[in-house]
Every structure is written in structure tokens, then in C-alpha cells.
Amino acid sequence: MSATRAEYCVIACAEAWRDAGEVLASPMGLIPSLGARLARLTFAPDLLLTDGEALLVRPDGTPEGWLPYRQHLELVAGGRRHVMMGASQLDRYGNQNISRIGDRERPRRQLLGVRGAPLNTLNNPVSYWVPRHSRRVFVERVDMVCGVGYDRAAGLGAAARFHRIARVVTDLAVLDFATPDHSMRLVSVHPGASVEQVREATGFELAVPDGVPYTREPGAAELRLIREVLDPVGARTREVPQGAGG
């Protein structure tokens, strides 16, 4: 049975936590959550995960620790964490915006606010999840820098020594910043999507190597975990419909 687009997205998110070791995985949103839990049940068993509130829980739901917000914020500063956040806007160097669209005094759209993005990006590895890859999200310049990108980090000296943006996963592709100037690069496209489609949906010039591979296939055990254990009601398909994109 072949994987759906949402399932490729789950796999691509899970891969963000490969080799992360014994750290807190902080996925924001449904597909990143499924990815983090899949990673822990398979290739990253030492990951810590919360119940979305103040408890650290084992895969069967058994509490194994207490992590109220006050301790969570300190854990971020300590660096033993890999977060996957959302992004309303993202630019070629990984500057991220979740605060507002438009002017500071009178925004066209007031969004959430910076939340913990400045703290996250200077202290622990950060990845991003974008459920609709489009030119509205992937822009030349973000309206407010919440998460710090590589061009901003470059001038910060010692303050940026823990800065790392690991990957960006969208409904079309996986991207990273492994180029000489840390501009965004296409790593893989999900089966059913094309390099051209990704280029078309990105509002800046993307680094595209020759022979971009497809995102890897999920194994049979991984598919079973996604479908039977982690998301039996199929909520993932509401976030990323089959054959999504563009």
C-alpha cells in the first residue's frame, strides 16, 4: 500500500530528530507531533516528549517527568531540545515570522506574536513545518524577524554559537541551509510533487542541486505505526490532503 502525501510529511518531520539523542523533542502542530512520536518509537528511542502540557510522558502515556513552562524556558536556554515550529513567513536565510503581516503600529494582519522564536533560534536546533508551500509563506523578506535566520546570526559573534536551523518540511518538499552562504536549498521532493512545482511556490531563488531525490519511502512498520497507533482517525489528512500542494 503506497504512502499518502501526509505520510511522507510525517516521515520527513521524523527525520529532523534522527541522531538528536537524549533531548526534548518539541513539535508544534499535528504532523510534526506525529513525526516526533514516530521517531521515538523507531530510530530515536531516547527522545523526551511532553503531553502538550506540563508532563513528560512515555509512549504509553506514563508520566516520567514534570516540565512546567518556567522549566521549559530554562531547558531551551540549556540547549537540550530540538523544536519544530510553524512559520507564517520564511525567507531564504531562514528568518521566520509568526507575529504580524504589515506595519508594526498598525499591522494588516495581527498574528500570534513572537512566542519563543527568538529564544529557540539562538539556543537549540530549530526546524520548521509549513503545511502549504506557497509564495505567501516563502517570501523575499519577512515582515518581522521572530526566528533568527543565518544572515542575521552571522554578525552576532558568540551569541550565535548555538544557532542552527536543521530543516524545513513542507507539503511539497524538504529543504535545508547547507549551501556556502546558508541560503535555502532543496533537499528532496515528496513523490507526486516536482522540483518545478516547488520553485513555482517559492518567492525567492532557491538553491536546487542536480538530481534532487524523492523524500524516502516509509517502511512497512512505520506506516503501520502512523496508521494504527499514532493517528488511527486520519487527522493528518485534514492537515495535508492527498495529492496536496501548490
Next chain:
Amino acid sequence: MADKTMTADEVVSRLASGMTLGIGGWGSRRKPMALVRALLRSGIGDLTVVAYGGPDVGMLAAAGRIRRLVTAFVTLDSVPLEPHYRAAREHGGLALTEIDEGMFQSGLRAAAQRLPFLPVRAGIGSDVMRAGPELRTVTSPYADGETLVAMPALRLDAALVHVHRADRLGNGQYLGPEPYFDDLFCEAADAAYVSCERIVDTAELTRAAGPQSLLLKRLAVTGVVEAPNGAHFTSCAPDYGRDEEFQRWYATTPWPEFAARFLGADEAAYRAAVEDWRTEVER
């Protein structure tokens, strides 16, 4: 020892326009909503509000009581974007000092410790550095030479928080999994007002719960208000969860209609109006 019990209206009578007011809880979680409702019944405005924002901020913004908001976010949690806050921002007139969640905690801590600032790594390189004129950096005097944000103390004229239990002296207890930052809000303020689900005898506080649940010390508390269901419609687990249906109604109803129906009279009238509303939607 002083009995600090008072009514919500007595709390509000000690507040004034132009104050810097800290509001506890987090998003749509354990917000001191009964105290916010009392504030809305008063004429107090021109406030600088310091909060991890939820419907407390939404309601005060909708009523035009906030001059400047200091926050890291405003959300209803199950409704990601607070509609009344958004409207206030998009129509202009609500000034915003936007800081990171961790900077916020450090700002409260600095105030609680009577320090002018605390160094934090969060904020450097991001646009929060331009969110207000007051953010400066500080350079480590040690060999690393790291440049950090000097997060200024978030000193408050008054703090409003809601907990599960308190005694008449101002010792406050939380019974859920999450203390949020309510102790820091109280310690950072010149006067702290605590509403609670139930006032109990001091001995009752530790009968069923451990002493680590005693979040608020009376030396940092000015007044205690018994306000059953006083966090409604935000969550106050384990006493009650968020009233999702009512919150959705709040989020989708024009503000004048909501305010006229629920916020005209006292807290008892609010509770009665909520019950009427529930009967209506269940019919």
C-alpha cells in the same frame, strides 16, 4: 494577623487609570477573569498590561482600556488567534511591546529581585530589539565577551492572578500541573491581588496536597478574593476545564453584544447570564 479578604470591586477600587498591570495565567489558562470582569465594569483605562495574553487581553483591548501591551503572544489556545485583540491591533491604537516568552520571564524575575535587568540570549538578532525603544544590550565582562540582551525589569504597579485555593492571609495554592508564572507576577508587583476558587483554613491547604503546591506567599499578596468559577471561561484544571463552547461564542460574537449581555452587572449576574446562554444553546 491581617485578614486580606476583599471583593473584586474592592480590588478594582485600589487600581487607577494609567497603571502598569500584570495579569497571570497563560493564554486561555487560569486567567483571573472575575477580576478582569470587575475591571471592565469600572472606568479604569489607559493601562499598560503585562501578560502572556489570552481573553483577558482580548476583552480589555476590545473595551479600549489598554494603551500599551507588553507580551510574547495573545491566543485563546483552542482558537489560535484572539479575534478582539487582532481587531484592536489592525484598527490601530493599541501599542505593542513585543518580547520573547523567555525575555518576559527574565523581566519579571529582574523585577522580583529588584535588579535593573537580567542578561538573556533570547532576542539578539531578532526584531524584538526594535519592538520598543528601551531594549539595550550588555557585554559579558569575562573572556567570552558575549553580547546579550539586558532585559529590563518588568516592574508592575499591581498584579492580578487566580489560583485554586488560598487562606485569608494570602497564602495561595495551585492544584493543577502548571503554576504558570503567578508567583513571579506577585513578587514583581507593588500590590498583588489573588482570586481563588475557594478560601480555606490554612491547615486545610496541606491536608490533601503537598507543600510544593503553595505557590504564593502571603508576604507578596495584598488582597484575597473568593471567586468560584473565577477563571471562567479559561481552564482551571483540576477544578474545571476550559469552557470551549462559551469561548467559541465569545470569539465569534461582536464585542458590544457580548459586553452588553455578560459584563453589565456583577459577577453573580455574569454567572446567571452564562447559565441562561447555556440553556439557550442546548435547546
